[in-house]
Amino acid sequence: MVYLLYNFLLLISALFLVPYYLLRGLRYGKSRRGIRERLGCYSPQQLSALRAKKNVWIHAVSVGETRAAMPLIKQMRLRYPDLQIVVSNVTETGHAIALEDKDIDLCLFFPFDFSWAVRKALHMVRPELIIIVETEIWPNFTREAHLMKVPLILVNGRISDRSFPRYRFARFLLRPILDRFTAFCMQSQTDAERIMTLGAPDGRVENTGNLKFDHDLTEITPEQVQQRKKHYILPDKTAIFVAGSTHEGEEKFLLEAYKKISSQIERDLILVLIPRHPERKREVQLLLKEFGVKYRLRSSLSEGDDLLVPGEVLLVDTLGEVLKLYSVADLIFVGGSLVSVGGHNLLEAALMSKPVLFGPHIHNFKEISAKLIRSGAGVKVANPQELVRQSVIMLNDPVRCCAMGEAGRSLIAENAGTTERTMRHISKALL
Template identity: 35%
Template sequence: MAAHQGRKGVLVPPAGGRHELPIVLLSAHHGADQQAKTSHPKPNLRTVYAATYPGVGAAKVYLPAPPALGYTAPVVPPALLLYRALIATALPVAAPWLILQARRRGKRRPSLASRLWRNPPPLPAGGAWIHAVSVGEVGVARVLLAEMRRRLPHVSLILSATTATGLATAASHDSADAVVPLPLDLPGPVRRALETARPRLVVLVETELWPELLHACRSRTIPVVIANARISDRSFAGYRRCRPLLAPLLAPITRALAQSEEDARRLVAIGLPPERVRAVGNVKFDSPPPSELPPVAAAIRRVAAGRPILAAGSTMEGEDELVLEAVARLPVSNRPFLLLAPRHPERAPQVAERVAGWGLSCALRTRLEAVEGPLDVVVLDSVGELASLYALAAVAFVGGSLVPTGGHNPIEPARFGVPIVTGPHVRNFAAVYREFTSHGAARVVRTTSELTDLLARWFGDPAAAREVGQAAAAILARNAGATAAVVDELERFLRP
């Protein structure tokens, strides 16, 4: 496209145009130069030469940066302007409340300074940036990163997370070249992050839809792929109501690789073009079981003293008490050892205090070495060990499900053939649980009494419990293969 005569003699491309041909910005005198700089910012453009143009005067000529890092003059959709206005209005009010809530619940969050990206760390440029919000999504990212590393050893890989536990889990493995917090979804932090990393591809795990990040990627012609995409029932209802506003914000998404056909239909229904959406399966089914147990496993076996182990994983506030009550109701002769893993490890000391209230002996995982005799309960206050420690369990209760928080990942215990019990609130993994329950690979309980009764049956008849676990392992084997399909798509954007 040709440049045209701008105000005060400044040559700029047509508004909203793509910088495919040389861009001329006048620098003959200070006033015009300032007009050029303020009216038309030029990120990622490089000076090529100076020249004199008839009727215009001396000018600098700019060309776009290399294609993968090119710049498209951004047309800001009205929905993004509304989003920015809402953020600007709500953030000053909401921030103090969010900080107080996090402190009250003992949640750890990445520092504000790190998420503002004012002093970004040096990062490998020109590779792929994979973002996973928290622990579960980091697990998916690690599976993808391992396959990407195998196929694309020349490509640098950056992994980001939003939560402190997600970052700690990401940093505990060497699957990425760098681990960083996701920038706050504001223009400045997002710009600084992308200018530092200069990725050729951004991959968002599950459904992390950050409007400012998506818009900034589009402005820089960075492809964005949603991997393992899913939309829960509750999210879908809200997204569908907001479709007129949401659809323009989703326009920068290059590809969405859905966990199921239902997720694919929902993505199209909220505004993604159908040709950009493909159902490939759930990467979580491909997660291999850990090759070895963490060192603490021996200490847990020692204090369990030969009793079968019930692993209650990712329990939420208010749910620990329900599990403890169910275990305490069992007769001592049929009572398992309880490995209790709060979803947020910072709650572990408070959970341990509640254990004592039920007359059960207890220790934190980090203090096990000082314990000599048997215990009734160990509370995990560590990050990243639960997925491996499910291997010790005879039965697994997967938390976040007896309280209405959406449930957590049942695939982690299923990898070891461990029978699974869950509460009814599993909207975050609805499709997985539908398949598990329809094939007898998990049981759903709704009350503490139901949980007590099921535990009594399973610990009284281990063979019946093992059949449930074997059914879960068979489902994982039948559904394997999504990782290869996802990385096939990613590879298209990263080939030299």
């Protein structure tokens, strides 16, 4: 009865979902392919690839989940070279990030959770194991995987403060779904306790830690930083303030802050603005014009262009360059935190040995933000005015910024090991 009701509601929602994804896909020029794969239909080339080897299916909904899964994917490639790694995404941006990872054999869009669509997709992929990153639990998908006797593992699992009350209200529906998972590898003890409260069997739950701590700590030399600045037409001696993963409403705050910060620091300053969703480019361009700020698009840069000058903005309308741009920054602000989105990956700044600022809306990274603050690697600001004040203090104190960056790298090194703990559950499921 529950599944009948769920499928009926899905059918009604399809009247809105399909046009929505069609419009989103049009912005990327991939609409037909995205919709086709979300209905469980694959090309002859994809089907041929799927049948070439035994497959492990990893589902990572968007950019953050895809990047979080990369250390795990790398380790799986080393330990199981004969297995084919298939990664699915929901968003086009997540899909674009997955396509760049050489350890991934095939990238697909995740099917809509219609019984017939997921059944078709599962029979095409025929996975030995399904790994779900964070909290993408779809009733029909888990049910069909269970019927096919495919083990399901949740990795880097989390239950946010915002979603926990809603899940708890529906735990009588969640319990039979969670019972179909072989293991739950959760980000923290709080997440582990919450998933057990919702019905996950105690013996299958472990606090394995956060995969985001397990990215390689690659040393970026001053020469590499200089080369990257040249690549992005950024002057070598000017301070660079990078605002990453920004959302609607934040760019206005940041442009206002940019002008105030520039007038209060001892060095020249350039702002690099990286909207979370590149399709918002035109919207941000209009805002820049409204503020009377000169800007250049990342996609329009070419070798031989004049360097950006203080007061200009580099508007990044491409994907996959966040870490490179973070590596040339003197100070980083992570978006989705001045507006009520919940924040984005704060550890990417620490990975590049950079100090990081973030706003009050950081519930998606509650534990990580607390660790960054305690270690002295990050600062939480309450509002745009506090953002200006802290930015001025930090940009006028390069020694402090350097110390904060080193504290961030140390924090990552101290919390590594999640991949190894997670791999124990994966290896057991693949026996």
